[in-house]
Amino acid sequence: MNASTSLRVRLPVLVAVMQAIILALFAMFVTYDDNANAKFQNNQTNPMDNSLYRDYPYFADVQVMIFVGFGCLLAFFRFYGFSGMVFNFLTATFSIQWAILIQGYFQFYHDGKIHLAVINLLNAEFACAVVLISFGAVLGKTSPVQLLVMALLEIPFFSVTEWAVLKYIRINDAGGSILIHLFACYFGLGVTFVLYRPTLNQGHAKEITCYNSDILSVLGTLFLWVFWPSFNSALTFKGDDQHRAVLHTFIGLSASTMTAFALSAVFNKRGKLTMADIQNVTLAGGVTVGASVDMMISPAAAYALGIMGCTACYFGYRYLTPFLARRMRIQDQCGIHNLHGLTGLISSTAGICAILLATEETYGPSMYQIFSHRAPPEGDPKLLELQKLIPGLKPGLGRTAQEQALQQVAAVFITIAASAVGGVLTGLVLKLPFLASPSDEDCFDDELFFDMPADFDSVEVLKPPVSCDEKGQTSPMDTKV
Amino acid sequence: MNASTSLRVRLPVLVAVMQAIILALFAMFVTYDDNANAKFQNNQTNPMDNSLYRDYPYFADVQVMIFVGFGCLLAFFRFYGFSGMVFNFLTATFSIQWAILIQGYFQFYHDGKIHLAVINLLNAEFACAVVLISFGAVLGKTSPVQLLVMALLEIPFFSVTEWAVLKYIRINDAGGSILIHLFACYFGLGVTFVLYRPTLNQGHAKEITCYNSDILSVLGTLFLWVFWPSFNSALTFKGDDQHRAVLHTFIGLSASTMTAFALSAVFNKRGKLTMADIQNVTLAGGVTVGASVDMMISPAAAYALGIMGCTACYFGYRYLTPFLARRMRIQDQCGIHNLHGLTGLISSTAGICAILLATEETYGPSMYQIFSHRAPPEGDPKLLELQKLIPGLKPGLGRTAQEQALQQVAAVFITIAASAVGGVLTGLVLKLPFLASPSDEDCFDDELFFDMPADFDSVEVLKPPVSCDEKGQTSPMDTKV
Amino acid sequence: MNASTSLRVRLPVLVAVMQAIILALFAMFVTYDDNANAKFQNNQTNPMDNSLYRDYPYFADVQVMIFVGFGCLLAFFRFYGFSGMVFNFLTATFSIQWAILIQGYFQFYHDGKIHLAVINLLNAEFACAVVLISFGAVLGKTSPVQLLVMALLEIPFFSVTEWAVLKYIRINDAGGSILIHLFACYFGLGVTFVLYRPTLNQGHAKEITCYNSDILSVLGTLFLWVFWPSFNSALTFKGDDQHRAVLHTFIGLSASTMTAFALSAVFNKRGKLTMADIQNVTLAGGVTVGASVDMMISPAAAYALGIMGCTACYFGYRYLTPFLARRMRIQDQCGIHNLHGLTGLISSTAGICAILLATEETYGPSMYQIFSHRAPPEGDPKLLELQKLIPGLKPGLGRTAQEQALQQVAAVFITIAASAVGGVLTGLVLKLPFLASPSDEDCFDDELFFDMPADFDSVEVLKPPVSCDEKGQTSPMDTKV
Structure with missing residues (x-):
């Protein structure tokens, strides 16, 4: 039909090229981690100690979030449900493959190989979540080819930033708020x-x-809500750290959900609830507790963070998103700046406060495990002393709380700068002519990229019979007809 | 629109007050359990022994049941899907927060603090399930404000009853049938x-x-069905007890599902299946095996219980629910008396039989672990002997099977009495004028409390064009038009 | 209405008879496995070592696949959603009950009893998956009575074949491709x-x-996709074997998903995506990696297998399914020959290659654990030597790689022959007159077996108002009207 948006050549060529490259890189560089390698099994091996059993439950939960949760949540448009759910599926699948390689090179590469275990997949799913969140900003206005190119570029930008921040700035960010x-x-x-x-x-x-x-979109919200504690706790230390991460995430989400209902009702002229608020603003607490999710912040603080994050998120949707669109040329389709940006900033600030307030009195010696960069450096006698109390403790950098806090601030600014620049450059690439970008008129319409079932037309046809009844009703669609 | 049901002031004020109270109580009384407290980590700690790893998988499964399973199941009305799913979300979230505090005070309070771990959340989700089941009786006829007030009152009624029964009557009720x-x-x-x-x-x-x-409602049923073994086994002893609980629940549900299909077909005049039966009656077996779910009742008994519970539940829907509505002024919207009441009574009876029939020959010495109140009391020489066989065995009350059975009977009556009185009192509070109760005409209608998408009207508009075709079809809606 | 397809007598009688038989067999032959038996608990028992904790997570994931995943996937027809989802529920439930007994007799029977644990349920769910896949071939054209009879016959055919192949031919087939x-x-x-x-x-x-x-069907696909690694790894050895099975399945699915999108676009005349491809072809990789899923095939090989399986599956849908229907009298409704047959054959071949290429250099001594039939037989001194390195190693048959490969080939042919014969015989039984088989005209229609909600009619009524507008649109439905 529309030659400029036909996927017939563009999508298969891009996929074929990428699959060939990925297959070649897998063949050359990807091998099994020791936990997945038959050769390393010996008479000392207890199979149940395999890292699979520590990581797989969290991986499975995050899988549900990525594919089902995001998929349903992004299917909220009436004429864009196929696209929301299916492009999420495509983009997520590609992002994870690509992240296994790119992120794997930065994090799991040694002896000339990327060593693959479920923990790599888990990390790759976090990289994938990054792409899917960004996808929310351009939902309805991009072709699947553009989305794949976005993922192709965003994964390296993200992996380099992640690696640089974790390796050189060294921060605490268990829930990934930053x-x-x-x-x-x-x-x-x-x-x-x-x-x-x-x-x-x-x-x-x-x-x-x-x-x-x-309803489908709320279902997606519920799946995200239910498994978010797994998301925020998947990469913490095992034991009490992970336990706190689960508790804080649940409490934060729970608080923000209540607040979202209250705000939705109070600012609605007719005192009714708005589904978009239920679908999005309820989740703000999950992000807001992120940066301090494994710290001893107290359950009450997690509750307060949920309320604060939700409030910022709600007002962001109400005032900031329209402002950004009209004055700043930033059309943020799903309002990711509210659900991930504002909450991320609050979370980062809370993380910094928690770092500044942390004392050995509260944490005991395991403070140097959670705030690992505050641990004494190699050779320091205090390290040996601490290692008697916390056997696996690794040498750190001997930072003070203030030093660590400053590094967190630096990480926030560097992350924002790197991502904004990366996003702008990626946007420029996405404007290249052969990427099947939909015209303004064809936005938010499944028909552009899908063979549609017969009833899709009839959905639009619903209205005419009404007008022949002279009912004179109006609906948003009338602006078009 | 309708001032008396506007949520604009009522809902936010109630939520704000409750969140302020909850936050204050969290700040004053809630601290971390030892398993979530960094301070208690030392060189003896094996992080993988943390209680998180025992409790979290069951918690996650129950989360899916509460938020996704119940949410979808309650969205079965054509014009009340938003409300069913979203009010479930709101009520569940609030109930859990509230139960963490109220139930926490009765069960996890020592040294002046409620000690919080995932096990508290799991218990709170059971309290939440109580509220959501009760919600089923008034679905479609209550405002979200009323539902919150109901949860506000039901959680304390439940927590006190639970505490009194467990502390003073001391019963076996692993699956929570009573x-x-x-x-x-x-x-x-x-x-x-x-x-x-x-x-x-x-x-x-x-x-x-x-x-x-x-279809959405069946999806909810399937999620409940799939995870019900986790629900019934979450609070049993670990090991073979929990193993049996999983087996019995699966078998019971499986048997009741088959029976539900048979009964649905045989009592339908045209020999067809009724979706409401598939959605509800199939689940009866999960409740019916509850009270004896961890006992050595044999797999065949679990199967028989599934059939019996399902049969009672089916006939309850068919004959008892209409009778209660017309003669007893009890309008049980979702038929909770069939799915939870009748099955609960059968389950309690089965539990009593299992207690009376339990012998050391069948259970071995671990009989005194399952039937913990039958264990010899502190100081009894038989206790020391048993503790050699079952190391962690706690002293009990030295009850005979008959004594325990009598206590179970007492618990059933006390629970029913306490809950009925609590329900009536709560109902009186819900009749207070400012709780946004919908008028009879506005029941079962999302539009009362939600901003609706454009196609919600068109759903109703579907019919007129037909009548202009002189098709003369009738549907339940015609009674209104 | 239609006497010949009324379920009023047929379904209840069949269910009642089967439930009576199952209950009797449960009572006579089913007892608890030691892991679920209170009597076997003693002072040596560590409750957390119970097999429940190894098997239950995989069981729960497979439950979601069977009931939610398959249920949604099979609900893809516009007028057959109730039937797809609900008949799947009924058939699955019955199949598992029946498999607990029949498969239990072959695999878990000793001392005159079938010993029941969660591992039996897990195995029974695999038998159930077999029935549900076969169901796909006749979706829309069979009554629930026929489906139950099919399950009644298929479970024994399958259990005998499985037992004979595993006991006498002894093959490697961790993911169940064969x-x-x-x-x-x-x-x-x-x-x-x-x-x-x-x-x-x-x-x-x-x-x-x-x-x-x-959309519902894609949701089913996503649930299958997300939990497929659990399906393929559930019955492998614990430790690195299971770890590899998870990795390979994820990689294979991921590769086949990308390929499916590319093929869907390239062969569509208008360059659009086809939902049926997204719903089915994406999953091909999960089957294709099955037979070699626990072997050291390398991640790249899993990726290549995903691409190959997907390609075969896609062209099967495109060319083979229509050919089979027109020329071979084989109407394969859901195209199971593409998604399970062609991919299964590729997988079997890949498994044979992996067996032939396996060396001790790659696997270390644990090669004799994975390829257990290649382990030295009882009494061979090499066995004792190996048992020092791999403590739990069981004596094998001392087969060479070539011998094992030949046995795999034999197993493929025997399985295909046994299943085809079993299927034909079962088909003949299903043609018996009293099984409520729908007429050709009534196929794909929920109304035949369900009491339908009021809007089901109105779905069909949608079209008439359009024609009064003289829009002159055509749709597949017009062929009927």
């Missing part, structure tokens, strides 16, 4: 800034939800 | 008795399902 | 061959999808 949420947010805003479509500021006839799509 | 299902059922019936709406006995035009809502 | 997928496929084709309906080769007006059913 590295995942802030990076994803500002990268996505960078992309959408470049892809600015002025006419869409007047709204689009298909930028609407329907009864079933709203 | 304390969860019977309590929830009779509390809900008490509430709906007070909230009786005579006009709704003539039926309501919107009290119908549609194709998509029926 | 025993599960090939068996299920050719059994299903045998059934559908006998049930051939010539008129359906011209298409059926209701053999269509709609917007919501397509």
